[in-house]
Amino acid sequence: MEVYLDNSATTKVRREVVEKMVEAMEVEYGNPSSAHRKGYNAEKILSKSREDVAKLLGCESHEVFFTSGGTESNNLAIRGIVHSMKRNGNHLITTKIEHPSVLNVMKQLEEEGFDVTYLDVDNHGYVDLDELKNAINDRTILMSIMAVNNEIGTIEPLDEIAKLKQRKDKFYFHVDGVQAVGRINIDLKNINIDLLSISGHKMHGPKGIGALYVKKGTKIKPILYGGGQEANLRSGTENMPGIVGLGEACRFMKDNFIEYEGKLRALKKRLYDGIKSEIPDSHLNGPDIDDGAPQILNISFLGVRGEVLLHALEEEGIYVSTGSACSSHKNTESHVLKAIGLNHEYIEGAIRFSLSVFNTEEEIDYAIQILKEKVNFLRRYKRR
Ligand SMILES: Cc1ncc(COP(=O)(O)O)c(C=O)c1O
Numbered sequence: 001m002e003v004y005l006d007n008s009a010t011t012k013v014r015r016e017v018v019e020k021m022v023e024a025m026e027v028e029y030g031n032p033s034s035a036h037r038k039g040y041n042a043e044k045i046l047s048k049s050r051e052d053v054a055k056l057l058g059c060e061s062h063e064v065f066f067t068s069g070g071t072e073s074n075n076l077a078i079r080g081i082v083h084s085m086k087r088n089g090n091h092l093i094t095t096k097i098e099h100p101s102v103l104n105v106m107k108q109l110e111e112e113g114f115d116v117t118y119l120d121v122d123n124h125g126y127v128d129l130d131e132l133k134n135a136i137n138d139r140t141i142l143m144s145i146m147a148v149n150n151e152i153g154t155i156e157p158l159d160e161i162a163k164l165k166q167r168k169d170k171f172y173f174h175v176d177g178v179q180a181v182g183r184i185n186i187d188l189k190n191i192n193i194d195l196l197s198i199s200g201h202k203m204h205g206p207k208g209i210g211a212l213y214v215k216k217g218t219k220i221k222p223i224l225y226g227g228g229q230e231a232n233l234r235s236g237t238e239n240m241p242g243i244v245g246l247g248e249a250c251r252f253m254k255d256n257f258i259e260y261e262g263k264l265r266a267l268k269k270r271l272y273d274g275i276k277s278e279i280p281d282s283h284l285n286g287p288d289i290d291d292g293a294p295q296i297l298n299i300s301f302l303g304v305r306g307e308v309l310l311h312a313l314e315e316e317g318i319y320v321s322t323g324s325a326c327s328s329h330k331n332t333e334s335h336v337l338k339a340i341g342l343n344h345e346y347i348e349g350a351i352r353f354s355l356s357v358f359n360t361e362e363e364i365d366y367a368i369q370i371l372k373e374k375v376n377f378l379r380r381y382k383r384r
Helices: 015-026 037-057 070-085 100-111 129-135 158-163 240-278 306-314 335-339 344-348 361-383
Strands: 064-067 091-095 115-119 140-144 172-176 195-199 210-214 282-285 296-301 350-354
Touching: 015 240, 037 064, 037 195, 037 240, 064 070, 064 240, 070 100, 070 140, 070 172, 070 195, 070 210, 091 100, 100 115, 115 129, 129 158, 158 172, 240 282, 240 296, 240 361, 296 306, 296 344, 306 350, 306 361, 335 344, 344 350
Parallel strands: 091 115, 091 140, 140 172, 172 195
Antiparallel strands: 064 210, 195 210, 282 296, 296 350
16 A cells, blocks of 8 residues: 655645646747737636636736746745845844745845844744744834744644734744645635745645745845746746646635645544554654644654654655655754754654645554554664
8 A cells, every 4th residue: 555644745636637737838828928819728728727726816817927936935025025125124033943945045144134033933833922922022023923933743833923013013924834735724805915835736736836925015126037927926937737637626726725734634644543452652742643744744753763764654655754855864863843842752753744635534543553563663673
């Protein structure tokens, strides 16, 4: 049996998405900028995809800009705002548990002379609203805070964070929504977010495509210059197969959200309950089981090295992760698990399970049984 439990790294592309993408490559392959009918058809498809993304986010379609993925959306949001706002101040706020596509941009900006506050989080991964409030000053131009943490699934209190921004405040609020959109409810109509990043391959769409929501009136500059596509914010011929795929993935998520969220939560609970009852000395990392994102479960198996367990599970067709995929090839300890105050033994034994609606109860039960065998074996082996 093959059980894929690494959906925060990437997801399987939905069949309907593939079909739409093939059509965009084989039939309607025109360039939306071309003046003839083939171009016009592509332009229509581009608009429809933009609408599908906007509907899922609860915004206007002219507020959606296509990019090459979550990394570019985060870079564009942060650098784009910094370029346009640097006369107003040089202070940015973020958290210690952001994805590297935010943290490394911030580090680079520090080298360029900007002042960055990295907020601590508590042992469940939540930012402290008082600390955030105190960090805001009259030089602040941007705060960038993720919606859902990719390693432990903490859902940050975006509503309350957004309310900290007063009408008179001149800074912007960016949210990395890559692990959130389609899995928790984010409706931009009801929350004061200025910029939000999403990525296709985390929601059963293709890799190499994403989007950035930019609220109307936001002052942002491009980071790429060229032919002026995407209303001058993101030049480059549009990645039409990717865009169509992202649009279709968003349409599907919007139509099936409630059913899917329930299914993911039930699978996660089943996996957690199974691990708790079958495997002693296993410890939940991050928020309480009902509070975190429905698709992410992070557990430390004490006395076992996560990396060794990962490969032992792989032998039986079960795919998991020890941390985020981007950092798992580097032999560094997870900055997220460190930030929530875990000691070395807990960090070393941590495994991230991330679910999708393609998973079944049978798969979860199989994973629990194999986990139990492997953890027992590795613990016995270590004691010898
Ligand atoms: C929270 C978060 N932000 C951003 C990204 C980067 O997205 P992409 O792979 O589309 O560049 C990821 C991917 O792991 C992520 O989990």
